[in-house]
Amino acid sequence: MAANSRLTIAAHALxxxxxxxxxxxxxxxxxxxxxxVNTNPVILRRSLGDLRRAGLVTVRHGAGAGWxxxxxxxxxxLLEVYDAVDAHPPFGLHHTEPNQECPVxxxxxxxxxxxxxxxxxxxxxxxxxxxxxxxxxxxxxx
Amino acid sequence: MAANSRLTIAAHALxxxxxxxxxxxxxxxxxxxxxxVNTNPVILRRSLGDLRRAGLVTVRHGAGAGWxxxxxxxxxxLLEVYDAVDAHPPFGLHHTEPNQECPVxxxxxxxxxxxxxxxxxxxxxxxxxxxxxxxxxxxxxx
DNA sequence: ACCGGGTGTAACAGATCCTGTTGCACCAAG
DNA sequence: CTTGGTGCAACAGGATCTGTTACACCCGGT
Numbered sequence: 340m341a342a343n344s345r346l347t348i349a350a351h352a353l354x355x356x357x358x359x360x361x362x363x364x365x366x367x368x369x370x371x372x373x374x375x376v377n378t379n380p381v382i383l384r385r386s387l388g389d390l391r392r393a394g395l396v397t398v399r400h401g402a403g404a405g406w407x408x409x410x411x412x413x414x415x416x417l418l419e420v421y422d423a424v425d426a427h428p429p430f431g432l433h434h435t436e437p438n439q440e441c442p443v444x445x446x447x448x449x450x451x452x453x454x455x456x457x458x459x460x461x462x463x464x465x466x467x468x469x470x471x472x473x474x475x476x477x478x479x480x481x
Numbered sequence: 482m483a484a485n486s487r488l489t490i491a492a493h494a495l496x497x498x499x500x501x502x503x504x505x506x507x508x509x510x511x512x513x514x515x516x517x518v519n520t521n522p523v524i525l526r527r528s529l530g531d532l533r534r535a536g537l538v539t540v541r542h543g544a545g546a547g548w549x550x551x552x553x554x555x556x557x558x559l560l561e562v563y564d565a566v567d568a569h570p571p572f573g574l575h576h577t578e579p580n581q582e583c584p585v586x587x588x589x590x591x592x593x594x595x596x597x598x599x600x601x602x603x604x605x606x607x608x609x610x611x612x613x614x615x616x617x618x619x620x621x622x623x
Numbered sequence: 624a625c626c627g628g629g630t631g632t633a634a635c636a637g638a639t640c641c642t643g644t645t646g647c648a649c650c651a652a653g
Numbered sequence: 654c655t656t657g658g659t660g661c662a663a664c665a666g667g668a669t670c671t672g673t674t675a676c677a678c679c680c681g682g683t
Contacts, residue, residue: 342573343670347593351575355585368629375583376575379672384630401680404629417596427669429571429604431484433493433518434642441517443497446623451489453619454559454611461607462571465600474592481588485641510658521643526659543651546658576671 345424349386350417351376354475356396357412366405386424393423412472421466429462430455487566491528492559493518496617498538499554508547528566535565554614563608571604572597 355375359367369380369387376383387406390396397409408415432451437444497517501509511529515522529548532538539551550557574593579586 342569342571344573344575345670346572347574347589350593351579351585351589354589355583358585370629375580375586377577377580377586378575380629381632381674382672384632388631398630399680400630400678402626402628402682404680406630426571427484429484429568430488431486432489433486433520435519437493438517438519441497443493443500443617443620444517444519446620447489447493447496447616449623450616450619451492454608454616458604458607461603462600465603466596469596474589474596475585477592477595478585478588481591487641512658522658523645523661524643526661530660540659541651542649542659544653544655544657546651548659 343426345386345389346417346421346426348376348378348382349390349420349424350471350474352383352386352406353390353395353408353412353415353420353471354478356406356408357471357475358479360408366399366403366407368405372406389423389425390420393419395419395423412475413470415471416467417469417471417474418463418466420471421463428455428459430458485568487528487531488559488563488568490518490520490524491532491562491566492613492616494525494528494548495532495537495550495554495557495562495613496620498548498550499613499617500621502550508541508545508549510547514548531566532562535561537561537565554617555612557613558609559611559613559616560605560608562613563605570597570601572600 352372355372356367359365369383372387373380373383387396387398391398391406395409395415396406398404398406430451432448437447439445494514497514498509501507511522511525514529515525518525529538529540533540533548537551537557538548540546540548572593574590579589581587
């Protein structure tokens with residue numbers, strides 16, 4: 340598959356909001372964020388909407404509308420972003436139910452669910468250790 | 482949804498081959514494996530073909546043809562299976578190149594690549610700790 | 624009270640991927 | 654040479670993701 344790029348888009352938007360705030364620009368429109376990501380503003384409104392529902396950004400309507408960080412960038416972890424954009428887990432189980440007459444078919448799904456759960460926990464631990472501030476710092480090095 | 486189920490199919494096939502071997506049946510046809518997974522034999526031939534190229538199973542042609550484990554199930558880790566079926570990494574970068582005029586657009590991809598690499602390493606460490614024998618044992622418990 | 628810039632969302636197109644299926648060439652043991 | 658099974662190409666159907674257009678709605682400024 341081509342893995343999806345939602346986490347990338349969301350992290351990009353947050354890092355850009357963090358840098359703009361540091362420069363004194365508290366609010367950015369979806370069009371301004373889209374100009375950095377180089378895509379359509381609607382894509383950004385979808386992602387930023389997810390982040391808003393997760394409480395990571397706030398939005399203003401009316402004249403002078405736009406998006407701001409809801410917290411300091413040090414206090415936003417990539418794990419929260421990952422949960423906000425609801426990326427699907429890396430491994431899927433069988434599409435059709437395996438043969439329940441076969442001992443392997445009967446027990447394989449719970450067995451693999453356990454393994455996959457541990458793998459996802461390892462992923463989450465790693466994502467939790469990186470904040471938007473870290474991403475922005477690494478970004479500005481390049 | 483939607484992650485693909487290739488690792489699941491491959492692990493299922495290997496666990497079933499391991500159990501059949503223990504029962505004295507060294508060789509299974511793709512149709513016999515497919516009957517347990519409950520799908521089309523061609524799906525299994527594709528997955529088993531990946532596993533053969535990775536050296537995890539062997540195949541016999543002609544009359545009495547079929548598939549066997551190339552090693553003891555204790556010596557096959559899920560990490561090898563994962564690499565054999567070539568699942569794509571969990572996170573994708575931008576589809577279109579970000580705006581290189583923007584400092585965030587310029588540096589975000591290498592920054593996120595670093596993070597994503599660490600996440601994948603954590604995933605791989607976890608997968609390496611489970612063998613097909615472990616999967617089969619867990620499977621037979623249920 | 625109106626204006627206007629921006630958000631929220633639905634609807635749709637194109638691309639890509641995955642699963643499942645059919646068909647057929649090829650292989651080797653008996 | 655027969656025959657059961659593999660190897661592989663081709664295709665259909667479904668799902669998902671990105672990108673785009675369109676339009677209702679919101680609210681600060683005037």
